[in-house]
Amino acid sequence: MYTGLQHLHSGLAYLVLAALAIVFIYALIGSLSNRPFTEKDRKIALIAFILAHVQLLVGLILYFVSPVGFSLLKGGGAMSDSAARLTALEHPLINIVAIVVITIGYSRAKKLADSRAKFRSIYMLYAIGLLLILSRIPWGSWIG
Structure with missing residues (x-):
């Protein structure tokens, strides 16, 4: 059971890192282009949110x-x-903080009315969460 969980945790990490990076870029482009925040944008952010959790x-x-x-x-x-x-x-501690930051970013975006503010909430707080996660990955012992 331990080895299976270890491999799941390591493999899922690749998906989480990729999803957070994609959402960050996607939201940044959405904010800079002043396009409206759509249901598709919310769902893309939700996928990274769920994977992180x-x-x-x-x-x-x-x-x-x-x-x-x-x-x-x-x-x-x-x-x-x-x-x-x-x-x-x-x-564990820094990654819990990162997930809290990501959760705040997603929750704030749901409550905001302005599309640019929604994108900004997502790209800023998801980026902070991503950087926190990257800073505490045990690179030397990461299996994958």
Whole structure:
């Protein structure tokens, strides 16, 4: 089960990163071109939103069943080792913050009336979420 979750989490990461990048570019172009925000635009942003949340759910499950997740914090030595600190604390915490930022971007866009403001909310906050995610990917141990 652990290995399957690990592969799912790694594989889904590619989809999430690609979806967030595509939505960012799409929303930026929509904002710069002053085109109206349509239902298609909302659904494209929703796909990245859903993928990011599924990735978070899989990651949280993996965190608690993994021998290198939550269990590292119990021993107390994780803070002195940068790789263990990344796995046990930084990666999950920063990615939760990233998903919260993405959620705020999507939720704000739904409430705004102006098309340009909707696009701006999505591209700015999705970009911040994407950068946060990219900053805490354990590149050395990423399988895929």
